[in-house]
Amino acid sequence: MSAPLRLAAAQYEIGFLRSFDEYAAKLARWVGEAAGEGAQLLLFPEYFSMELASLFPEPVRRSLSQQLQELQALLPDFLDLFTRLATAHRVHIVAGSFPVRQPEGGYRNRAFLFRPDGSSDHQDKLQMTRFENERWGIGAGDTIKTFDTAFGRIGIDICYDSEFPLIARRQVEQGADVILVPSCTDTLAGYWRVRIGCQARALENQCYVVQSPTVGLAPWSEAVDVNVGAAGIYTPVDYGFPDHGVLAIGEMNRAQWVYGDLDLPSIARIRQTGQVFNYRDWPGQFRFA
Numbered sequence: 001m002s003a004p005l006r007l008a009a010a011q012y013e014i015g016f017l018r019s020f021d022e023y024a025a026k027l028a029r030w031v032g033e034a035a036g037e038g039a040q041l042l043l044f045p046e047y048f049s050m051e052l053a054s055l056f057p058e059p060v061r062r063s064l065s066q067q068l069q070e071l072q073a074l075l076p077d078f079l080d081l082f083t084r085l086a087t088a089h090r091v092h093i094v095a096g097s098f099p100v101r102q103p104e105g106g107y108r109n110r111a112f113l114f115r116p117d118g119s120s121d122h123q124d125k126l127q128m129t130r131f132e133n134e135r136w137g138i139g140a141g142d143t144i145k146t147f148d149t150a151f152g153r154i155g156i157d158i159c160y161d162s163e164f165p166l167i168a169r170r171q172v173e174q175g176a177d178v179i180l181v182p183s184c185t186d187t188l189a190g191y192w193r194v195r196i197g198c199q200a201r202a203l204e205n206q207c208y209v210v211q212s213p214t215v216g217l218a219p220w221s222e223a224v225d226v227n228v229g230a231a232g233i234y235t236p237v238d239y240g241f242p243d244h245g246v247l248a249i250g251e252m253n254r255a256q257w258v259y260g261d262l263d264l265p266s267i268a269r270i271r272q273t274g275q276v277f278n279y280r281d282w283p284g285q286f287r288f289a
Contacts, residue, residue, distance in 0.1 A: 008039035014257035044096035086114035
């Protein structure tokens, strides 16, 4: 029997920084703590990188468009930091998301995956919220990806993406047994929308789905001033899994890691021997008049 995958999902508190070195030290502590607990896969939240905007003068912090522009100068350092952390600790890290300017103009909300061998990849957010569309000017990606890792294939659904079943369905059909959901929500209702979406995706695809939110107050920020949520690891609701489909859940709004041990072979097993066959009995087989 293969060893379980130890996963860590961050409830990451947005803080105010004095330097990039302070940021690097903070992330080194977070990653070091999770690696020290045996985590092999670490998930950070959507837009947790907006903490870096605290390094800019107040007029920039108060301007959504200027924040995006100025953050681009820090992107190389951000990528280098997480590459070094992943290789040093021999872990996989999904570093939340970072707004990345595109060659043709505009921005994408991009989640980066860093592997222990120094390689990396990314998934762009596909479904944009009203705030992103109407106020922030961040556009949608156009490609649903899956990613190979040392422990199997994974998918990344960034926050609102988790509320759309066909995205996760495409990923599990491509072999993903784990869907990672970095999130950033500023209301309790927003948190529950994403959580309900995560649990629904775990139920209907008989897979693991993991949510990682930002938490805390950042009154200096126009983008991430209020952050509400709890990290959670969700499962199929069937033999051998929790009756409520919750493997682990954090304490609401408190900065912390939430850990879970994922039995990946059980996903294939439950799809063959479960009480129900949600994954197999996908509604696409029906033809409605």
